[in-house]
Amino acid sequence: MSAAARARRLDEHAQIVVLEQGEYISFANCGLPYYLSGEIAERDALLLHTPATLAAALNLDVRTGHRVVSIDRDARHVRVQAADGAYDLAYDALLLAPGAVAIRPPIAGLDHPAVHALRTVPDVDGLTAALAPLLAAPGAAPGAATREPRAVVVGAGFIGLEAVEALVARGLHVQLVELADHVLPPLDPELAPLLAAELAAHGVEVHLGVAARAIASDAAGGVTVTLSDGAVLGADVVVVNVGVRPASDLAREAGLDLGPGGAIRVDGDQRTSDPHIWAVGDAAESVLDVTGVRLAVPLAGPANRQGRRAADSMCGHRTTRQRPVLATAIVRVFGLTAATTGASQAALRRAGIEHEVVHLHPGHHAGYYPGAEQLHLVASFAPDGSLLGAQAVGRAGVDKRIDVLATALRAGMTADDLAELELAYSPPYGSAKDPINMLGFVAQNALDGQMPQWQAWNLDTVRATTLVLDVRSRQEYAAGHLDEALNIPHLELRDRLAEVSAAADGREISVHCASGVRSYLATAILRAKGFEARNLSGGWQTLTALPTP
Amino acid sequence: MSAAARARRLDEHAQIVVLEQGEYISFANCGLPYYLSGEIAERDALLLHTPATLAAALNLDVRTGHRVVSIDRDARHVRVQAADGAYDLAYDALLLAPGAVAIRPPIAGLDHPAVHALRTVPDVDGLTAALAPLLAAPGAAPGAATREPRAVVVGAGFIGLEAVEALVARGLHVQLVELADHVLPPLDPELAPLLAAELAAHGVEVHLGVAARAIASDAAGGVTVTLSDGAVLGADVVVVNVGVRPASDLAREAGLDLGPGGAIRVDGDQRTSDPHIWAVGDAAESVLDVTGVRLAVPLAGPANRQGRRAADSMCGHRTTRQRPVLATAIVRVFGLTAATTGASQAALRRAGIEHEVVHLHPGHHAGYYPGAEQLHLVASFAPDGSLLGAQAVGRAGVDKRIDVLATALRAGMTADDLAELELAYSPPYGSAKDPINMLGFVAQNALDGQMPQWQAWNLDTVRATTLVLDVRSRQEYAAGHLDEALNIPHLELRDRLAEVSAAADGREISVHCASGVRSYLATAILRAKGFEARNLSGGWQTLTALPTP
Ligand SMILES: Cc1cc2nc3c(=O)[nH]c(=O)nc-3n(C[C@H](O)[C@H](O)[C@H](O)COP(=O)(O)OP(=O)(O)OC[C@H]3O[C@@H](n4cnc5c(N)ncnc54)[C@H](O)[C@@H]3O)c2cc1C
Ligand SMILES: Cc1cc2nc3c(=O)[nH]c(=O)nc-3n(C[C@H](O)[C@H](O)[C@H](O)COP(=O)(O)OP(=O)(O)OC[C@H]3O[C@@H](n4cnc5c(N)ncnc54)[C@H](O)[C@@H]3O)c2cc1C
Ligand SMILES: CC(C)(COP(=O)(O)OP(=O)(O)OC[C@H]1O[C@@H](n2cnc3c(N)ncnc32)[C@H](O)[C@@H]1OP(=O)(O)O)[C@@H](O)C(=O)NCCC(=O)NCCS
Ligand SMILES: CC(C)(COP(=O)(O)OP(=O)(O)OC[C@H]1O[C@@H](n2cnc3c(N)ncnc32)[C@H](O)[C@@H]1OP(=O)(O)O)[C@@H](O)C(=O)NCCC(=O)NCCS
Structure with missing residues (x-):
């Protein structure tokens, strides 16, 4: 629909027909869960347009209950099945936006009415x-x-x-x-x-x-x-x-090129292997940023913008190249928000891309202003400092940070760039050193070699081969700790280096605190005193979040 | 203080002395208004550190009540005045962070105790x-x-x-x-x-x-x-x-280079004209992005990061170049938030930089999900599409959009880039076409020549020389309109072109609606039919916001 609307705005004279097999057009799928919950009270709120309103505003010929059953690329027409019969419809340019179909998992009784x-x-x-x-x-x-x-x-x-x-x-x-x-x-x-x-x-x-x-x-x-x-x-x-898979049966039957995942292959202008046919949305293949993986990304933002760009191309308007897709996504889970942009750690591992991961748990705004909620941020960086992906969970400020990181990722920013971003600060909104700046700082320190990290998922090796030094307070230690950890609260460390030396007995030291901040100070002291020491990324909070192996 | 803290983390062995004339160190100036209001209940919440906590954590020698009265650059020592007498303190590296002093306006009775x-x-x-x-x-x-x-x-x-x-x-x-x-x-x-x-x-x-x-x-x-x-x-x-001016008297007396605005001139590493002296914060000169204007930018974010970078330079650590400053700033005014990043229109005019301005009034998230608040966005773009500056006012979502735009500005993004940004969307957080994407779309259309704009501040000329066409509904028109405007609701336009032709009588047509969306459709129709037509940026909402000349 975004394509049809854009096409009309670019070309008042074109004849634009929209064929929809279902009863509704331009409905807000993304709003369905919120209508189910009752938050969106009116069912009509989901129906953004009807064929009549689209005819009035944009002079579109929208036909609901009309299903395309085949494409004849040579004759350049589609075969349409409607309630009152079938017909052929000729096209100069054809856009495929059939969306996705739900994957049917192998469950006996999947068609049960419940x-x-x-x-x-x-x-x-x-x-x-x-x-x-x-x-x-x-x-x-x-x-x-x-x-x-x-x-x-x-x-x-x-x-x-x-x-x-x-x-x-x-x-x-x-x-x-x-x-x-x-x-x-x-x-x-x-x-x-x-x-x-x-x-x-x-x-x-x-x-x-x-x-x-x-x-x-x-x-x-x-x-x-x-x-x-x-x-x-x-x-x-x-x-x-x-999950879903691309609805590409029509395209396959018409002999269009598909990617290995079954999505319709398109070029930078959303054009398929047939120069008269374009494809967008859940059915079209995208190239993921960072990993270069090709697959369909079933998200509304990319779908809408692909539609707009496809219309530009179809109408001969100036086109902008398709960017690799970040698959930025967000979900509310009761009071929490979780969001992600770019490559996850699993995706980086699958693609064999070397990366350093940093974990932070800062407040979403200045701590001295009441109401700061803890953010949990994870970001991956290439050895040259380039941001590769980021994720966040928290009760407030998650969407903002992920949007900034999605923008930074698109721009090819590095840890240095994040450290120097100038984000809006006043106490109700952020911190003089925003969590995003902090991500940059911590990544700089890790990548510079100033502050080598150890990671929670290497705990077994770390326990077996190094001294674990817990620099939290005695109370925090008492509330839960690793059995073999030596506890020296960070403020006492400068005076108790001899104890560390004795306990380490030549081994490397793996320092941790609750979040990584105090242990950073402690690790810096140890390294300055000649110890081989590393700081646990994300501290006890990240360590205890991981399922015990 | 950020510099001293960073310096300690980089160098455990350095002797680091912090001299503060006042009684407090590391206090949250930015929190003062919120303590005054009562939102921050505890005065202690503002005092992030004391000399004792800084000694314990970072081994810093912090001396409050110690005022630097002069700098002897040849001898490399500062003269310090304390309650119990004066002394000289030698330095290898000196950081000046004296902040700013309040401007005293010419008001009789300014020293009145009230x-x-x-x-x-x-x-x-x-x-x-x-x-x-x-x-x-x-x-x-x-x-x-x-x-x-x-x-x-x-x-x-x-x-x-x-x-x-x-x-x-x-x-x-x-x-x-x-x-x-x-x-x-x-x-x-x-x-x-x-x-x-x-x-x-x-x-x-x-x-x-x-x-x-x-x-x-x-x-x-x-x-x-x-x-x-x-x-x-x-x-x-x-x-x-x-307002404030840079506290640069000490620097001036010591013969350091100052900029025309009285701020201490520094290089990309925050080093002054004396290689042993660095300067940061409200007292140091920055180069503004976009306009290249040099002045002190009294904001906490840049100050903190400059301190960190100065410490890197002083300690011989890898340094990152100082970026031009965007002066991103934000303020809460009761239920509203106002924020700005990059160059304002006034700054662009002063600098003689050609720019196209777009105005938008979108919802801060999907309209069909309850609670969408209107955002008011203004952004300026260079003729080549580069973003130059942006501002926003609204009840929700302002900080997020300005932070994204500040990131985009830093990255040198264009309207095309904004149009293709992939921001996190689900109904409670945004729209499939986020307001930022919309800014990009509208700017593309204006700069492409697809949709030329007219601006509210040219109203006088527009009224005098063109036909004003108001495409809002009859009710909206009745509630307030320009006297000479012709009212044709946008859905009726395709059928009433003859009326427009007659009323225009060869003149250009200046179209408007409430926000710019319906008038965009109308203008597109008119242009396709051969009329010279332009769309009012921001519509009636922007028009009526401007003070009548
Ligand atoms: C419950 C739900 C929640 C979602 N939430 C979000 C979210 O929060 N954020 C987000 O980014 N994305 C979300 N999405 C995903 C988003 O809705 C989709 O990515 C987007 O709608 C894809 O657009 P599309 O045009 O490719 O496909 P669709 O919107 O699915 O449209 C395809 C249309 O084509 C029709 N069609 C298919 N085949 C034919 C044919 N042969 N002839 C005629 N018509 C045909 C279908 O009936 C369908 O109406 C959600 C999806 C769902 C289902
Ligand atoms: C009420 C208020 C609200 C603010 N809100 C915000 C906000 O929301 N967001 C934002 O970004 N910025 C805000 N700011 C601005 C921000 O606080 C400053 O930009 C920042 O503190 C500047 O840091 P600085 O180190 O340069 O100077 P300061 O923090 O002012 O520190 C300078 C220190 O140097 C001392 N000093 C000066 N001369 C000497 C001397 N000769 N010898 C010894 N000591 C000396 C001073 O006593 C002072 O303590 C606010 C400022 C105020 C006052
Ligand atoms: C409803 C729908 C048809 C609207 O499509 P649309 O008209 O392209 O989109 P919008 O109403 O958001 O309007 C965007 C247009 O208005 C323009 N616009 C927006 N604000 C403007 C302003 N203040 N001044 C001028 N133009 C403005 C934009 O430039 C854009 O036009 P362009 O693409 O030609 O540049 C389409 O989005 C749709 O079908 N959506 C429902 C399905 C869906 O998205 N589902 C998934 C999410 S739940
Ligand atoms: C309080 C004050 C001394 C703190 O300075 P600081 O120690 O540099 O800053 P923070 O406490 O924010 O800590 C930042 C450091 O912790 C590190 N850090 C943060 N989270 C971390 C984590 N999870 N793991 C490891 N390191 C982490 C950062 O990398 C940074 O260290 P670096 O600069 O060496 O890279 C200083 O900010 C100050 O004086 N502030 C008050 C004045 C002020 O800012 N006023 C204006 C605003 S109201």
Whole structure:
């Protein structure tokens, strides 16, 4: 639709036809979970346009209930199936924006009527209808017991988490099933436990590292969901959201080039291998920034902008080159926000890209101003200092930092650049040294060799081969520590170097505190005194976030 | 202090002495207004460090109450005046960070005891003490009438506005006096009226384009403030904040190079004209990005980072070049936030830099998700599309957009780059086409020549020489319009082109709607039909924000 709208603005005289198989056009998919939750009160709010409003404003010929069934590239027409028959429609330029289709995981009973998807307006209508009797006064609904209504959500990706939040908001008890070993698989493993804790705090039971295998009716009018580990969960509704694949069947049948992941291959102007056909959105292939991986990125921002650029190209307007995609994404999970941009650590490892990771837990604004919430930031840098990717979780200020980092990433900025960014500071909004500057500082120190780091995931090796020095206070140490760690509060370190020397006995020293700040000071002292010492990135907070191996 | 702390972390063995004439070190000046307002409840929260904590953590020798009275560059020592006598202190490397001094405007009676500054902890202590009797139960304070306590604030800059907010929060009736023709003079004139309206909504009386001339006791125990237009304002306290100048007297006396504005000239490593002396912060000269203007930029972020970089240079560590300063700044004014980065329109005009300005009024997140607040964005672009500066006012999402734009500016991004930025989108946080993308789109269209703009400040010429076409609805038109404007709601335009033709009678057509969106569609139609037409940047909202000439 963005393409059609842009095309009209560029060319008042073109004949522009939009074919949509479904009943709705220009609807806000991204708003569906918030309509399900009740936050968006009016269903109409999701329907941004109708064929009539698009005809009036943009003189578009929008045909809902019209499905394209084939493309004849030689004749340059598409075959359209409508309720009242089929017809051919000729084109000079054809844009494919068929979106994605839900992946159907191998679960027996996936077509059970209690199983729902959350992709379209009809989906959410169906789910809302299914919830209605469950949410009526307990016991009043036919066949309902007096127990709390229960949902199982399969898949803890972005939309799965939004579904969980919405169902809890509606009063359901929710169990979440995820095959990966942490919720929100695109997130680095040291941040995901924060989300898991937030889910648990809202009564959600999370089942990680298991798959749903079978869904079947139970005797009480509900269903059972059987997991790969044998557990059986009871539910009244099941929402399955395990990801999407590009809707590229039409394109494949028409002989257009597809990428290995099945997405429609396009050039920098969104043009397919046929010069008269363009493709955008969830069905089109993108090149990821940093790793260069090619795949479809099912996000609304890129889809809308690709549509706009495709229209520029189709209309012969000045075009701008397609940029590699960062896949910046964000999700709210109750009171927390999680967001990511660029390459995750897993993606960097898969691509074999060398990187240094830094972890920070700063306040989202000046600490002396009330209400500062802790941010949890993770960023990866290349050895030359280039930013490669970043992620954040927290209760406030997450979206701002990720947007700044997405901009920095697009600009090819380095740790030096982040250190010198000039972000808006006054106490309610930030810090004189913003968390983003701090990321730069810490990365500079790590990459400069001024402050070598050790990483929580190397804990086993570190314990086996080095002295672990815990420079937190005695109270913090008492509340939880590594068994073999030597505790010397950082302010005492200058006077107790002999103890360190004795305990280290020639070994390297692995220092840590709670977040990395005090241990940085301690490590600097040790290094100046000739010790081989490293600072734990992210401190105890990051260490204890990682699942124990 | 950032320099001393960084220097210690780089060099455990250096002897580092910090000389501070006042009683406090490392205090949060930026927090003072929020302590005055009561939001920061504890005075101690402002005192981030004491000499004792700095000695313990960083082994720094911090001497408060020690004033440097002269620098002997040949002997490489400074002369220090302390309570118990004077002494010379030798240095290998000297860092000057004396800050700024308040400008004393030409006001008779400026030393009246009712007149306060808001720069230091003692200032805010004095002000708090002066407010105490005023805020005791009315009539209870000796000599107080039963009327509301009153303040006059002179100067509507960042700190002046924070003072106003704090005094209102404490229950005072506040009058604000500003010599410029709009509040927050660094802000472009089309955004400032939003702040003025917010001030008025909180009972603040704003006096623009006038200076305070005299302050004198009145008979009732208060003071009168006489303005340049003859008006006389009654007050119990007066807060004067008309800006600062670099505290460069010591440097001048020592013969260091100063810039024309009196700031200490430094190189990219913050080194002064003496290779053993560095200078940072409010006293040091910066080069502004975009315009290349040299002046001191009194902001905490740059000051802290300059300190860090100066320490790198002093310690012989790898240094990073000083970047041109964007002077990114932000202020909260009751429920509104105003922020700016890069060059304002006034600065661009002064520097003779050609620029195209775009105005937008988008929601801060998706409109279909409840709670979207309107953002008011202004950005300037060079003819080649480079971003030159941006400003924003709104109730939510302002800091995020300005931080993204500050990052984009630093990266030298263009309108094309903004259009393609990939910012985090989900309904509670943004839009699939974020306001920043929209800025890029609108700027592309204006600079491409696809959608030429007209500007509100050219209204007189536009009225005199073109047909003004108002494409808002009849109701909007009825609620307020330009007398000579022809009203054709945009959806009717395609059918009523003959009317336009007749009314234009060969003249160019100046189209407008409320914000610029509908008029963009209308202008596109007109241009496609062969009319010379332009779209009003920012629409009626921007037009009516500008003070009528
Ligand atoms: C519940 C949900 C929440 C989301 N939240 C976010 C979010 O917060 N942030 C974000 O960035 N993204 C989000 N997304 C993803 C985003 O909505 C998609 O990336 C975006 O809509 C893709 O646009 P598209 O045009 O490629 O496909 P779609 O918007 O899916 O549109 C494709 C259309 O093509 C039609 N179609 C397909 N085949 C044919 C055919 N043969 N003939 C005729 N019509 C056909 C389909 O019926 C469909 O209406 C969310 C998606 C969902 C489902
Ligand atoms: C009320 C207020 C609110 C502010 N709010 C913000 C904000 O929200 N955001 C922002 O970015 N900036 C803000 N600022 C500006 C910010 O505080 C300054 O830019 C920053 O503190 C400058 O640091 P500096 O080290 O250069 O100077 P200062 O912090 O002023 O420190 C200079 C110190 O040097 C001492 N000194 C001077 N001469 C001598 C001498 N001869 N011998 C010994 N000591 C000497 C002074 O006593 C002073 O303590 C605010 C400032 C104030 C006053
Ligand atoms: C509703 C929809 C048809 C609107 O498409 P659109 O008209 O291109 O987009 P917008 O209404 O956001 O308007 C953007 C246009 O207005 C212009 N514009 C915005 N503010 C402007 C202003 N103040 N002055 C002038 N022009 C302005 C922009 O430049 C842009 O035009 P351009 O692309 O020709 O440069 C399309 O976004 C859509 O179908 N959305 C629903 C589906 C969807 O996005 N789902 C996923 C998210 S839930
Ligand atoms: C309080 C004050 C002395 C602190 O200075 P500081 O120690 O340099 O600054 P911070 O406490 O913010 O710590 C920053 C350091 O911690 C490091 N750090 C932060 N988080 C870290 C982490 N998780 N792991 C490792 N290191 C970390 C940074 O790299 C930086 O060190 P570096 O400069 O050597 O690279 C100084 O900021 C000050 O005097 N402030 C008050 C005055 C002021 O700023 N006023 C204006 C604003 S109101």
